[in-house]
Amino acid sequence: MTEGSAPSDMEKLFGAFAPKLVSLTDDVLFGDIWERPELSPRDRSLVTIAGLLAGGNIEQLNWHIPYGLNNGLTETEITEVITHLAFYAGWPKAVSAMTVAKRILDAEKEESR
Incomplete structure (x- = not known):
């Protein structure tokens, strides 16, 4: 600091x-x-969310999904990467990640009302 x-x-x-x-x-x-500079913050966030899901590090999504939104990711992009990775990383990991994403994205919508 x-x-x-x-x-x-x-x-x-x-x-x-x-x-x-x-x-x-x-x-x-x-x-x-x-x-x-080789990747934009938006792209780094998308890759990081995908990597965390694939590794089963779901708890870290609590920080990285809001960070990804701040870096320009959309709700659709976040839910799509989770859906896509269900077939590559495993269904339980994707369901766990989608549960975290839904909670965060629903809270974001509620705050913006």
């Missing part, structure tokens, strides 16, 4: 408990990898 800036989500989550993980996430993953 730079002086005077708000703490990152990882800093809030782990702070002094796991400072190296916070640093690697903030400085390397989001400070370097996500900033590379």
Whole structure:
């Protein structure tokens, strides 16, 4: 965290408990990898959501689906990638991911009313 800036989500989550993980996430993953110009943030979000689903890391979708929306993904794109991957990553993973996506997307719609 730079002086005077708000703490990152990882800093809030782990702070002094796991400072190296916070640093690697903030400085390397989001400070370097996500900033590379070869893929847009939107495309990185779509790939990340797909990768998390395929790996069964469904809990991480709670952060990455809203981040993907902020990066320009649409509800249709998110639900379509989950549907598509049901056949490649497994039905239970896709159903679990769609459950998370539905909850988040429904909440987004409710907030915008």
